[in-house]
């Protein structure tokens with residue numbers, strides 16, 4: 098079974114303001130609200146690709162109820178822990194010439210609710226896949242993912258982590274099967290500006306030396322690079338198309354990678370499916386459907 102954990106789910110309020118001006122009243126010409134948060138997006142795209150998962154994490158208040166309703170409307174299984182106070186965040190995404198995001202901090206998660214998550218996760222079995230994705234509320238320590246993985250060490254679980262900075266660095270020693278930094282996140286992790294593919298690949302090898310198995314570096318419209326545990330380096334441009342909404346493109350890529358890998362344990366196939374899923378989401382108003390991913394895969398070489 099695949100489990101995704103989103104510590105800090107959100108309603109993504111996506112608003113179109115073609116001529117956005119800071120410091121002025123802007124009028125939007127379109128808006129929509131989607132259930133989001135990185136792990137949740139992974140669960141939705143997995144479902145669209147025909148794979149079951151259970152979305153775990155913390156929700157609070159009416160926004161939390163709406164997040165849960167939204168995720169379930171895709172047919173996803175959820176087992177969220179409800180907080181007794183606070184509100185799940187609303188993340189503002191302004192689509193203009195560039196995309197601007199304002200992500201909320203999120204509610205306070207009390208100790209007993211974290212323990213509830215630990216107890217849920219203690220039910221995982223050998224062979225399960227655990228996806229830890231997204232930020233944690235500022236009230237939680239940066240070793241939160243580390244604490245989770247420490248408790249699961251004895252089990253043969255494949256771990257996927259899509260997080261940034263210290264949250265990610267702290268878990269590399271648990272040999273995550275997959276991490277998916279984008280270029281900026283990789284630069285932050287390696288503490289240097291990365292010029293060109295060679296430097297990106299070297300930075301990935303440094304992360305492998307710290308424990309990461311497969312590193313999928315997403316490069317937005319420039320595609321992606323996979324530095325694999327078998328020593329292979331795969332590189333691909335992104336398919337061309339009209340970009341509509343890149344929110345969740347990276348999460349779709351993680352879902353696509355997993356779906357592709359689980360088909361016959363082939364890393365090149367995982368890589369291709371990851372790119373197709375990421376780009377299919379970028380070319381669509383909503384997260385990619387199975388049909389959209391298959392159609393894009395057919396247009397890709399190799």
Ligand SMILES: Nc1ncnc2c1ncn2[C@@H]1O[C@H](COP(=O)(O)OP(=O)(O)OP(=O)(O)O)[C@@H](O)[C@H]1O
Pocket residue numbers: 278279314315316317318319320321335336337338340343344345346347348349350371372373374375376377379
């Ligand atoms: N402009 C684009 N054109 C084509 N494909 C894109 C574009 N932007 C993203 N993608 C696809 O989605 C993948 C992931 O995108 P990106 O690098 O933006 O992830 P990210 O920064 O993690 O995004 P997010 O945090 O919004 O989920 C890319 O590797 C590519 O396959």
Ligand SMILES: O=P(O)(O)OC[C@@]1(O)O[C@H](CO)[C@@H](O)[C@@H]1O
Pocket residue numbers: 105107109132133134135138188198200230231232233344345346347348
């Ligand atoms: O604040 P975090 O947890 O880092 O990211 C949250 C978020 O930006 O990630 C998803 C896109 O990847 C969105 O659905 C959501 O709003």
